[in-house]
Amino acid sequence: MGQLDGKVAFVTGAARGQGRNHAIRFAREGAAVIALDVCGPVSDYNAYEAATSSDFEETVRLVEAEGGKILAEKADVRDSAAVQAVVDEGVTQFGRLDIVVANAGICNWNRFWEMPDEQWETLIDINLTGTWKTLKAAVPAMIEAGNGGSIIVVSSVAGIKPLPGQSNYAASKFGLVGLTQAAAKELGEYKIRVNSIHPYGVKTPMGTDPGSLKMLEKHPHYLSSFGTILTDSPLAETDDITDAVMWLAGDGSRTVTGSQLAIDMGNTKV
Structure with a gap:
């Protein structure tokens, strides 16, 4: 028996990295999973490889290896109709929706005055507007079911403390804090909790983005903004982030909403 038996979780950006790990852990705890990913490149300014269809197929395999049920569909979070179709199909198949993890997002680097319009606009459209479209x-469906639920919005340390070289990313992640707090207030009457999490670097393709190293090589004085209080490991494991997601998804956090949970090794405090 898992702590989420009978529940259904919707995870965006589920082809690999944090999203995949969340999906696996949901399955392990008894939840069915609705998974979405674009499975392809979305910005020429990203310095890391995009997730692929093969990555997404591996997510399906790993979820099913846990004994879980999964609906995995390719869609772009910028496409409202496509996201809605995935949610509708999932609710039809699994009968309900209890948990949402708005995880899909990208990261790229540039000084703000040197940033082409497309670099800014594409990232904002995916990270911020795409999350709004997801919610x-x-x-x-969550309101109609009448079961309450939990929404976890994946922000970043950059949603608490802007980091140099990523003004577009920081703007998107700060925007998610505003969306989270407004959504929490609007959904409280339906017993739906909404919280954001704020990881620092994580051992994923995006978390080990070579673009950050290029930025710091060009502007080494920016490095002071990237320090942490806990210094044993510079990057978190995906399980470190999923542990926080699982807590927010479960009944142990039933009194928590509208909050920002920093999983940042203390970066936001230095």
């Missing part, structure tokens, strides 16, 4: 698609 917009999912929430009506």
